[in-house]
Amino acid sequence: MPALVTDSSSKKRKSGKNASGPSSKRRAVADDNFAEKLSTIQELENQIAESRKGYNNIATLLSMLNVEKSAEKPEMAVAVSLCRVFSRLIAGGNLTESSRAAENEKIIVAWLKERCLDYQNALVAIMREADAASQIAALTLSMRIVKERLAHIPGAENNVWSTGFFKDIFAAIIEAHNGEDLQSEAVAKFVKEYEDVRYYTFTQMADYASTTRSPETLEILIKILQTCDEVPGPEHKFENFYAKRDTKNKRLVSSNSHRKQAQEAWLAILRNNLSQSQRKSLLRMMVHNIEPWFNRPELLMDFLTDSYNVGGATSLLALSGLFYLIQEKNLDYPQFYTKLYSLLDSELLHSKHRSRFFRLLNTFLSSTHLPSTLVASFIKRLARLALNAPPPAIVVIVPFMYNFFKNHPTTTFMMHRSIRDKDLLAQVENEGMDDPFDPNESDPNLTNAIESSLWEIVTLQSHFHPNVASIARIISEQFTKQAYSLEDFLDHTYAGMVTADLGVEERNLKKIPVVEYQIPKRIFTDRLLEEDGGVDSGPGCFMRNLWEF
Amino acid sequence: MPPSQLKQLKASLRENGVLGPQKSKKENDKMRRPESREIALQAIRDRFNPFEIKTINKSSKFDVTTRDGNTTAGGGARPGVTKSLGEERRRATLLKEMNSRNKVGGLVDRRFGENDPTMTPEERAAERFARESQRKMRKESMFNLEDDDDEMQLTHMGQSLSFDGPNQDDFEAGDLEDAESDEETSRKRKRIPDDDENQDQDQEDFIDYGDEEQPGRKKTKAEVMKEVIAKSKFYKAERQQAKDDDEDLREELDKELPDLFEALRGIKPSAKPAKPEAPKQDFSEMNPERAAMLEESQTSKDPEKEYDQRLRQMTFDQRSKPTDRTKTEEEKAEEEAERLKKLENDRLRRMRGEQLTDDEEDNVDEDEILDDDESEIDDATHFGLPAYPTETRPELGVEDEDDFVIDEDLVETNSNASLDMGDSDMEEEEDSSSDESDGPDGEDELINGMTLPAEDSAAASTVAEVSKEANGKLAFTYPCPKDHETFLSITKNVAVEEIPTVIQRIRALHHPRLKPGNKDKLGRFAEVLVEHVSYMGNKTEQPPFAILENIIRHIHSLAKTHPLNVTIACRAQLREIGKERPLNLLPGDLILLTGLSTFFPTSDHFHTTATPAHLCLARYLGQCTTTSLADLASGTFAASLCLQYQQVSKRYMPEFVNYTLNALCNLAPTEPTAKFGAFPYRKSQESVQLVPSKKVTPRKLQFRDVTTSPSDPQAQEELKISLVTTLVSLLGSASDIWAEKSAFTEIFTPVRAVLQYLRQSLKGKVYAAAQEPIQSTLDKIDSHLAQARLVRRPLFLHDHKPLAIKTAIPKFEENFNPDKHYDPDRERAESNRLKKEFKRERKGAMRELRKDASFVAREQLREKKERDAEYEKKYKRLVAEIQSQEGRAANEYERARGRR
Numbered sequence A: 001m002p003a004l005v006t007d008s009s010s011k012k013r014k015s016g017k018n019a020s021g022p023s024s025k026r027r028a029v030a031d032d033n034f035a036e037k038l039s040t041i042q043e044l045e046n047q048i049a050e051s052r053k054g055y056n057n058i059a060t061l062l063s064m065l066n067v068e069k070s071a072e073k074p075e076m077a078v079a080v081s082l083c084r085v086f087s088r089l090i091a092g093g094n095l096t097e098s099s100r101a102a103e104n105e106k107i108i109v110a111w112l113k114e115r116c117l118d119y120q121n122a123l124v125a126i127m128r129e130a131d132a133a134s135q136i137a138a139l140t141l142s143m144r145i146v147k148e149r150l151a152h153i154p155g156a157e158n159n160v161w162s163t164g165f166f167k168d169i170f171a172a173i174i175e176a177h178n179g180e181d182l183q184s185e186a187v188a189k190f191v192k193e194y195e196d197v198r199y200y201t202f203t204q205m206a207d208y209a210s211t212t213r214s215p216e217t218l219e220i221l222i223k224i225l226q227t228c229d230e231v232p233g234p235e236h237k238f239e240n241f242y243a244k245r246d247t248k249n250k251r252l253v254s255s256n257s258h259r260k261q262a263q264e265a266w267l268a269i270l271r272n273n274l275s276q277s278q279r280k281s282l283l284r285m286m287v288h289n290i291e292p293w294f295n296r297p298e299l300l301m302d303f304l305t306d307s308y309n310v311g312g313a314t315s316l317l318a319l320s321g322l323f324y325l326i327q328e329k330n331l332d333y334p335q336f337y338t339k340l341y342s343l344l345d346s347e348l349l350h351s352k353h354r355s356r357f358f359r360l361l362n363t364f365l366s367s368t369h370l371p372s373t374l375v376a377s378f379i380k381r382l383a384r385l386a387l388n389a390p391p392p393a394i395v396v397i398v399p400f401m402y403n404f405f406k407n408h409p410t411t412t413f414m415m416h417r418s419i420r421d422k423d424l425l426a427q428v429e430n431e432g433m434d435d436p437f438d439p440n441e442s443d444p445n446l447t448n449a450i451e452s453s454l455w456e457i458v459t460l461q462s463h464f465h466p467n468v469a470s471i472a473r474i475i476s477e478q479f480t481k482q483a484y485s486l487e488d489f490l491d492h493t494y495a496g497m498v499t500a501d502l503g504v505e506e507r508n509l510k511k512i513p514v515v516e517y518q519i520p521k522r523i524f525t526d527r528l529l530e531e532d533g534g535v536d537s538g539p540g541c542f543m544r545n546l547w548e549f
Numbered sequence B: 001m002p003p004s005q006l007k008q009l010k011a012s013l014r015e016n017g018v019l020g021p022q023k024s025k026k027e028n029d030k031m032r033r034p035e036s037r038e039i040a041l042q043a044i045r046d047r048f049n050p051f052e053i054k055t056i057n058k059s060s061k062f063d064v065t066t067r068d069g070n071t072t073a074g075g076g077a078r079p080g081v082t083k084s085l086g087e088e089r090r091r092a093t094l095l096k097e098m099n100s101r102n103k104v105g106g107l108v109d110r111r112f113g114e115n116d117p118t119m120t121p122e123e124r125a126a127e128r129f130a131r132e133s134q135r136k137m138r139k140e141s142m143f144n145l146e147d148d149d150d151e152m153q154l155t156h157m158g159q160s161l162s163f164d165g166p167n168q169d170d171f172e173a174g175d176l177e178d179a180e181s182d183e184e185t186s187r188k189r190k191r192i193p194d195d196d197e198n199q200d201q202d203q204e205d206f207i208d209y210g211d212e213e214q215p216g217r218k219k220t221k222a223e224v225m226k227e228v229i230a231k232s233k234f235y236k237a238e239r240q241q242a243k244d245d246d247e248d249l250r251e252e253l254d255k256e257l258p259d260l261f262e263a264l265r266g267i268k269p270s271a272k273p274a275k276p277e278a279p280k281q282d283f284s285e286m287n288p289e290r291a292a293m294l295e296e297s298q299t300s301k302d303p304e305k306e307y308d309q310r311l312r313q314m315t316f317d318q319r320s321k322p323t324d325r326t327k328t329e330e331e332k333a334e335e336e337a338e339r340l341k342k343l344e345n346d347r348l349r350r351m352r353g354e355q356l357t358d359d360e361e362d363n364v365d366e367d368e369i370l371d372d373d374e375s376e377i378d379d380a381t382h383f384g385l386p387a388y389p390t391e392t393r394p395e396l397g398v399e400d401e402d403d404f405v406i407d408e409d410l411v412e413t414n415s416n417a418s419l420d421m422g423d424s425d426m427e428e429e430e431d432s433s434s435d436e437s438d439g440p441d442g443e444d445e446l447i448n449g450m451t452l453p454a455e456d457s458a459a460a461s462t463v464a465e466v467s468k469e470a471n472g473k474l475a476f477t478y479p480c481p482k483d484h485e486t487f488l489s490i491t492k493n494v495a496v497e498e499i500p501t502v503i504q505r506i507r508a509l510h511h512p513r514l515k516p517g518n519k520d521k522l523g524r525f526a527e528v529l530v531e532h533v534s535y536m537g538n539k540t541e542q543p544p545f546a547i548l549e550n551i552i553r554h555i556h557s558l559a560k561t562h563p564l565n566v567t568i569a570c571r572a573q574l575r576e577i578g579k580e581r582p583l584n585l586l587p588g589d590l591i592l593l594t595g596l597s598t599f600f601p602t603s604d605h606f607h608t609t610a611t612p613a614h615l616c617l618a619r620y621l622g623q624c625t626t627t628s629l630a631d632l633a634s635g636t637f638a639a640s641l642c643l644q645y646q647q648v649s650k651r652y653m654p655e656f657v658n659y660t661l662n663a664l665c666n667l668a669p670t671e672p673t674a675k676f677g678a679f680p681y682r683k684s685q686e687s688v689q690l691v692p693s694k695k696v697t698p699r700k701l702q703f704r705d706v707t708t709s710p711s712d713p714q715a716q717e718e719l720k721i722s723l724v725t726t727l728v729s730l731l732g733s734a735s736d737i738w739a740e741k742s743a744f745t746e747i748f749t750p751v752r753a754v755l756q757y758l759r760q761s762l763k764g765k766v767y768a769a770a771q772e773p774i775q776s777t778l779d780k781i782d783s784h785l786a787q788a789r790l791v792r793r794p795l796f797l798h799d800h801k802p803l804a805i806k807t808a809i810p811k812f813e814e815n816f817n818p819d820k821h822y823d824p825d826r827e828r829a830e831s832n833r834l835k836k837e838f839k840r841e842r843k844g845a846m847r848e849l850r851k852d853a854s855f856v857a858r859e860q861l862r863e864k865k866e867r868d869a870e871y872e873k874k875y876k877r878l879v880a881e882i883q884s885q886e887g888r889a890a891n892e893y894e895r896a897r898g899r900r
Helices: A002-017 A024-029 A033-050 A052-064 A076-091 A103-129 A132-152 A157-163 A165-175 A180-191 A195-209 A215-227 A255-271 A276-293 A297-310 A312-329 A336-343 A354-364 A372-386 A391-407 A409-414 A422-431 A455-460 A466-476 A494-502 A541-546 B005-015 B025-032 B034-048 B079-092 B094-100 B121-138 B173-190 B198-216 B221-266 B277-285 B287-299 B303-316 B329-351 B366-373 B407-415 B421-441 B452-468 B484-490 B496-509 B518-539 B545-561 B563-580 B587-599 B610-623 B629-645 B654-667 B713-737 B744-762 B768-791 B826-899
Strands: none
Touching: A033 A052, A033 A076, A052 A076, A052 A103, A076 A103, A076 A132, A103 A132, A103 A165, A132 A165, A132 A180, A165 A180, A165 A195, A165 A215, A180 A195, A180 A215, A195 A215, A195 A255, A215 A255, A215 A276, A255 A276, A255 A297, A276 A297, A276 A312, A297 A312, A312 A336, A312 A354, A336 A354, A336 A372, A354 A391, A372 A391, A372 A409, A372 A455, A391 A409, A391 A455, A391 A466, A391 A494, A455 A466, A455 B744, A494 B563, A494 B610, A541 B629, A541 B713, B005 B034, B079 B094, B079 B826, B094 B826, B221 B303, B484 B518, B496 B518, B496 B545, B518 B545, B518 B563, B518 B587, B545 B563, B545 B587, B563 B587, B563 B610, B587 B610, B587 B629, B610 B629, B610 B654, B629 B654, B629 B713, B654 B713, B654 B744, B713 B744, B713 B768, B744 B768
C-alpha cells in the first residue's frame, strides 16, 4: 500500500510541477466530486508553493484533514499534499530559525513550526485511529517528514528520534487501533530494513516498556522484537540508514551499541508483568532469539532463575537458558542438581516438553565426574516414573539408563547385587526387604538410590507392548553396546506407535495371524450358563462379572 | 674335460651291471630279472640322449612357496616322445578317417538310448523294456504270432493247429531239439522283423518255452499237451471277459470325462501334480458304488444339479485307505486333551515371544514384523526376544466340548437340524471347528473328503428345511454381500433378531465346498460382519447383545477359515479408530474391542491385531480427558477390557493404573490435596465428585452407562458410586494379576494410598455395600504388599557368562597349498576354477586342432607326392616303352633296310 501511495504522490508531484501548464483538459474530463476536491487541494498546494501568502492555505488544508474530533476518516489526499508542502518547506529551510532573521520572519517560522506540529499530531492520530490503509499511509508520511527533518534541520537528531516525533510514531504504532497491519508494515518496511530505525526502535521500546504495560501490548512488543532476529556481528558494516546520519554520532555504527539497545529493550520486557504463557514462549525463544542480542547474558539470570523456580513446564523451559549461562558465562547455580532432580515429577513424562527435557538432562548428566550416588538417584527416580509413564516415555528412559550405566559403572549395582554379608543375606532370605531408596528425599545425594535395585524396569519387561518390553529387556542382557543414541528414541508418540503397528495402508501380512482356537460359549450374555452349572468361568468371564450387557 | 661319450657309456653300463665281469650268482639273479635290466637300460639311454629331454633355457628364479605352477615346468618333458605318440594316435584315428572319407558306409546303432550318454544302463534297459511291452500291446499285425492266444486260431478236428502245441505232436521226442530249432526258423520267417529291439525279447521267449517244457518231460506228452491247452483256453476266456467289462466301463466313463475335466479345471489348481490323477484311478475301483450313485441321480428331480454335486464329490474323493481302528472313548478324550495341550503350549510360546516353527509352513519370522515396527528405532532393532518365565496357564477344562464335536455326531445333529437360531448356528460353528480340527496340520481343508458327503447333505437338508419352514418372511437365499452397504441393503427389511438367521443362511448357501469361489466370498463376508458389529454397536443406544454375541461367534468361526480377512477388517477398524477418534472411543469400538479379544489371542507377545488393539486401549486410557460421567463409564469399560486382555499373559499396563487412580481421585467426594504417587492427576473438566449419601447403593455397571449419562441426579449418584466400586474391584483384580511383578510394591503403594483416602472420605457416609469392596480390596492389596516385601531380593540380572574377548589372531591354514585357492566366496572360487579350466581346455583344443591340421596337410602332401611319383614312374615307363617300341621299330626298319 505505501508503495501505491508514494507512487501516486510522486505522480501528483509531477502534475504539481506542471500545474501552471494547461491542465484544463483534465479538469474538464474530471467532473465528479473527488476530482474537484483534488483540484482544490492541488490549487491550494500550488499557492503555498508560489508565495508566502499562500501559507494560510496550510491552515485550510489542516482543517480539511478532518481529524480534529476523530481521526477515523481522514482525508488522505490532503495529508499527502500537506506532506509535500512541509517537505518542501523543510527542504527550503523555512522551518529553521536563523538568529539574524527579522521579527516577522521569526513569527512566520514559529507559526509554520506550530502548523508542522499540528500536522504531525494529526498523522499520529490517524495512525492510532484510522483504518488500516490510512494508518499505513500515515506511517509512510510520518517517516517521510522524519527523513526530511533529519536531512535539513541540523541538530534535530536527538530531537526527532529520541524525544520528538519518532517517539510519538512508535507509541502510535504500538497502541494503534487494529494495528496488526500497521505493525507488520512498520517492521517490514522500516525496522527490519533500516538499521538506524531499528536502533531507535529499540531505544523507544526500552523506554516504552520501562513502565508496566498490559500483556497484550507486551505481546506486540515481543512480536516486533522477535522479528528482528538478525543480530549484527562485530564486523558488521552499518550502511543501511534511513535518514541522514550525524557523522559525529558513533553509536549508530557500532554493533555493541545496537546490541545494548536491544538488550535494554528485552530486559525491559522481561521485567514487565508477563503472563505465564508469554513467559513460556519467551523461554522457548530464549536461546535462539534473545540471548544472541545480549552483550551481558548474565543479565538474564534473574529472569531465568525466577522462571526456573516457578516449577512445572516453565522450569523445563528455563533449563536450556540457564544451561547456556552456566556453560558460557560460568553462572554458579547453587543446588542445580537438586533442583533438576525435583523437576522429575509425575507430570514430566506426560508433558510435551519431554524430549526437550531429556536432551538437556542428557547433557547435564553426561559428565563422568558426577557422583554415582547422584546419578543413581536420577536413574531410580526415572525408573519410578516409568511405572506410570506412557510407552513413548519408557522407550526413552531405558536406553537413557543404559548410557548412565555405561558411564557410571558403580551404578550397575542397581541391576546386579549379590549380598556378601551372611547375616544380611539370611535376613533378606527370611524377611524380604524394603526398597532402600527414599523417594521423598529431595537431595539426590542422599536418597540411597545406589543401594536399591531397578525392580521397576524388570516389571516393564512385561509391558503390554512388545517393543517396549524388548527395550526394557536391554538392562538384563549383556552390555555389549557402547551407547544408545538417544535421538533415535526421543520423539515417539502414541500415534506413531499405532501407525507403526497398523501401517497407513494394509500391506500384505507376512504371516497368517493366529486365531483363538476355541469359540467361547458366552461373550456378553449368560447363554447356556446352566450347562456349566450356573458358574461363569469361561474366557471373558471377567468382563461379564463386572458389566451387565 | 669330461671323458668321451663312449667312455661315459661304458662306465655307466658297468655301473649298472649290464656289462662287466661276471658277478656272484645272487647278484646276478637280481640283475638278470629282465624288467630291472630294462629299466636300467632305459635310464641310461635317456641320460645319453640329451635331445629327447626338454631343458629349460631360462635361468631359474628363486623358489618361493607361492610361486604359481610347478617350478620344473618342462623339466622332465620329452617332446620327442609326446610328439611321436600324438603322431601315432593321429595315424590311428585321423588318418583312417581321412582315408575312408567318401568311401565307406557305416553301421548306425539305433538301439534306444545307445548314444545317449545321460542314460544309465539301467535306465536304458527299463526304457527298452517299456517300449517293448508297449509294442506288444499295440499288436499291429494279426499275423504277428508272438503271443496270439486270443486271436483267431486254425483248428483241425477240434484240435489247434497252432505251432506251439500240436506241432510237437508230430515230432518224435528225440527230435525235440530239431523241432525247436525248426520252430525258431519258422518264427523268424513269419515274424515281421521290424526292429533290432525285438531280438532280446525273442530270445527270452525261447527261454520261457524251454522252461515250460522242462516239467513236461516227467509227464506223458499227451497229458502235458492237454493241460497246456486247457490252461490256455481258461485264461483266454477269462481275459476276454475282463476285456469286455473294461470296454463297457470305459465307454461309460468316456462320456463323462469332459465334464470331469471341466470340474477339475474349475477347482483351484492344486499344488501337487499327482492330485488330478487320483480320481481317475478311483473310477475303476469305485465302479459299483458309482453306478449306484449314477442311478440315483437319474431318479432325482434335478438330475443335473445332483450330478454336478456328485461330480464335485468325486473330484475330492480320496483313494480308500485302510482306516485306523475305531477309537475308544478314552482314547478320543486323550487325543483331544493332547491336542488342546499342544495348542495351549503354542499359545504360551507365542506369549513368550518364541517362534512357532513346527507346523506352519509359511512361518515368517515373528521378529521380522517386530523389526519392521521398530525400523525407525535403529538402535532398538538389535533386541532379541529371549524367553522370560511365566506361569503356566491352568489346564483348560473340557468345557469347550461344543467346539470339537466329532464328525459322526455332526452328521446326526445335522440330519435333524431345525432352524432354531441358537442350534443351527452352533452347528455351523461345529462344522467349521471340525474343519479346524482337521485343518491345523496345514492340510488344505478341501482335501478332507471324508466328511464331505455328510457335510453337503447336511447343507442340502438345511436348505430343504428352510423351504419347509413356516417362517414366510425371510427369504431363503441371499447373495453373499461384498461390502457393508450391500449387507445393509440386504438386511434392510430384516428384524434385528433375524440377522443371525440371515448370516447363517448366507454361510450355508455359500459354503466353500459348494462352489469354488465361495471361499473368497465368505472371506469378504467375514470382513463385512466385522464392520457390521461396530456399526450395530454405534447405531442403537442399547445394542442387542444376544445378536451381537451371535455375530461375533460367527466371525470367530469364519476367522478360523479366513484368518486373513478378519484380521484385515479388524486392523482397518483399529486404524480408523486411531486416525479419527483415538481419544473418543464409540460404543461400537468398545464392542469390537471386546469381540476382538475373543477371536484373537490377546496373550501373544506380538499379534498383528491384538497388539494394536492393546495400544488403542492404552492410548485412550492414557490420554483421554474426562468431561462427563459417560466418559468415565467408557473409560472404566476400557480399563476392565485391558485387564480382560491381560488375564492370561499378565502384562503390566501403566495406563490402566494411571486411569483408574485418576478416575477415583476425580470421583472422590473431596478433591485430594496431597499427591498420592507418580501418576499424573488430571482434573475432570466437569465435576464428577461423588456426593456421599445413604440413599444410593452401588449396582452392577451396564453397558448403557457408556452411551448415555443419566440426567436424574439420583441416578447420577448411583452411577458414580457404582463406578467407584467397579474401579476399586478392578484395582483388586489388577493386584491379583500383577501380584508377581517385581515392582508390585511401587505400583500398588499409590493405589493403597488412594483407596485409603477414599475409604476415609466415604466412611460412614455411604452404605456398607459401597464401603465393603474398598475395604476388601485394601485388605487384598495389603496382603499382596506384604507378600511382595517378603519375596523381594536385590536384582541379580547380570549373572551372564563372561563374554569372550574378540580375538584378532589371523586364521592359520594348516598344510597351506599355494596352488589351492583359498577364496572364502565359494561361488567366485568355483567360477574362477571353471574359467581356468575352460582356458586350459581351449588352449589344448586349439593346439590339438592345429596339430591335426598340420598332420592332415602333411598326409595330403605325402599322398600327393606319392601320386606324383607314381605318375612320374608311369610316365617314364610309358616313355621308355614307347622308346623301346620306337627303337624296336627303328631296328626293324634298319633291319629291313639292311635286308633290302
